[in-house]
Amino acid sequence: MVKKIEKDYSRFRAIVRGQIKKELRKYITRGELVGKVGKNLVSIPIPQIQIPHFRYGKNDGSGVGMGPGEPGTPLEQGEPGEGTGAGEQPGDHLLEVDVTLDELAKILGEELALPNIKPKGSRTIQADKAKYTGIARSGPESLRHFKRTYREALKRSISLGIYSAENPIVVPVREDKRYRSWKVREVPQNNAVVIYMMDVSGSMGDEQKEIVRIEAFWIDTWLRSQYKRIETRYIVHDAIAKEVDHHTFFHVKESGGTKISSAFQLCTDIIDRDFNAAEWNIYPFHFSDGDNWGSEDTRRCLELLETKIFPVSNVFCYGQVKSAYGSGQFKKDLDEKFGKDDARIITSEIRDREGIYDSIKDFLGKGK
């Protein structure tokens, strides 16, 4: 059945689509969105177009509410304006919905028309996994199966004739006890590791790092939806590279020169040490403003990519964040060497926050 609303709905979507990129960009670029990933829930706005009216602004944001508390008590969740009737504030232009990261990834995938990733076939291995599906007569007390134990005790007491309906006391003895036990099953597994590398030399400012942070969040979200398990590693570098944790990665401030090859070398070392290329889907991402220290080092970078990184990676991604100081040379070098169509590498330039949207599409749009 074709619904009457269908026409109005597609009209609305058409209007939004003219806007949809803007809308989506708007919430992708909203930094605080990432901050809300607390209990695995984020708010995503449903696009709404507000017909403008003469109405009150929100200059004091006051209203009438109901409930306990002394003056000065902050209101809990349930924000004003969500309710109806007297307490009604001018509504927000965006309705925020809490969705899980899985749903978020799905929405991202739909809006950006991202293809599903095909894990490399030969690298899909069988892993042993324990499942607690069986019952055993012995085991640790922490795995005792309460119900089954009582059932055994009841069976025993009835068959012994000591059970009385008037005084139904059932006391299990040791022989009655039943425990959960596991069976080992083989499950197919595909794992991925994302290795983020970032240039933290002086020319990368806070804004550039924020862009990398937002972009990394969306890449993580998408890859997480595609793989059972995902690991992330972080490398920062100026003239030398070191591995750091998530927090440090986005907050460290270094200065000094830039030797990209140092990061690539460390990346290779990490892969060799921790990630067997036959078992892992490997995604190295490198972000910088495009400056490198001398063509000698660049040559070394290209060589490392060609011989060490490409052979083990699903795809190598390079994101060049535009900064006031960066020359942007490195992307040119990469494109020159490998050409635009090399399937092993994806390069993307991110001019500003608005550019994140296109850049994500560049990186993930190939389904690799």
Next chain:
Amino acid sequence: MSGTRGVKGGLRTGGGIREEIAQLATKIRGYALAYGLDPFDTSFELIEHDELNEIAAFGGFPTRYPHWRFGMQYEELEKGYLFGLQKIYELVINNDPCTAYLMKSNSLVDQKLVISHVYGHSDFFKHNYWFSQTNRKMLDQMANHGTRLRRYVEKFGETVVEDFLDACLSIENLIDAHSAYSPKKRKSTEHVEDLERDVTPRKIKSKEYMDRFMNPKEFVDRQKKAIEDEIAKKRKLPEHPEKDVLLFLLEHAPLDNWQRDVLSIVRDEAYYFAPQGMTKIMNEGWASYWHSRIMTEKVLTDSEVIEYAEHHAGTLGTQPGALNPYKVGIELFRDIEERWDKGRFGLEYERCDDMERRRTWDLKLGLGRKKIFEVRQIYNDVTFIDEFLTKEFCVQHKLFIFRHNPQTNRMEIADRDFDKVKEQLLFRLTNMGNPIIRVDDGNFRNRGELKLVHQHAGLDLDGREGRDTLKNLFRVWKRPVHIETMVEGEKKLLSYDGAKVEEEGVDAE
């Protein structure tokens, strides 16, 4: 849970469930009538969530004119439903006969509750004075609007009609909701013959040689100016500031016939929906009051109590930052009933300051039921709150004012003072929460420009939206438009001349 199974079983047999609902409705109607309710004939339609969301998106009218915002509302409702955030149980349309849509997936207990609730609304529609002027054949009327608009779309093109409709919708709240109840003796505005009146000033009688002392030149000039001003005022259009801005535009804006018709459709529908905005608290309170009485006193079986209680509590639940109209409404009706039952009203009670005596005050008058029926008949939210929100109620139900605290950047409870709470609440309800805006001059600066005046009452207009609305108003008036308002304590005139929006200060005259 047997109720749920009953519903599903009914679905499979087809028609069975409808019959069951029809029987339930007849039974509940009987109870409602016995309590003294007098609803319209009400028919119940059982539909699936997507259909219900569709009709809800259309504002209750499946035959409405085409517009993208209905599609937007549909998306919001449907996504909300699919994400499990919200669910519409029922929709009831103010029409004679009354139509109510029920969600098919409701459990049987829910259906009982919802049917009882609907009869409350239906009675309210029929008897509340503020609904007396609404079109009771609105289902038909809306269908007519739809047909007309579709015809214009075919003739003039979708984008052209939609653009104009968007502009009209942008100003749809500029109506005078009270005008429906006091048909104005509209003086003919063409009444101009006294314009050419004599402007000879009145002189103080005096001998000729005294004249220049008795009537000095300044005095004469002042008189003359006063008379001229008087005439200028007469010539002004409208004579008195007109709150029904849409009517003024209909009568005076240079519109094509189809545009005038589109504007009148928007205006008709705005007036139709206005009483629902004016009686939100009362209407929901009344319906909730009756569903709770009918359910707990007549309909519920023992096994259904828990499920009913859960649903009822969900409907009346409060969030700290928002006032639930269901909750405030039902509690006020209960409070009124108790007060009139016990005689807690009138001078003697008001003047009594012995708290213990007040607390136990009971004259056993038993007037409560009669009183609440009277209240549902003649009050609207503003008068309802004004008259019946008492200090005791405010304390008992823990009402407060919240405010944004810039130091902590949080919403905080600011005050529990009764007078302030009431004032704030009344302010929010006045004019359905819309700023009061009137047409002041249809020939501003003697250039055929339109000037609106915002009667500032403490809150500024939203600046960004105000500008956009002004642009839309220009598309209707087709000459420069202005609105006088206050921005951060200063009087400003916001103008749009078709090219850009300008803001200028207004000197005190």
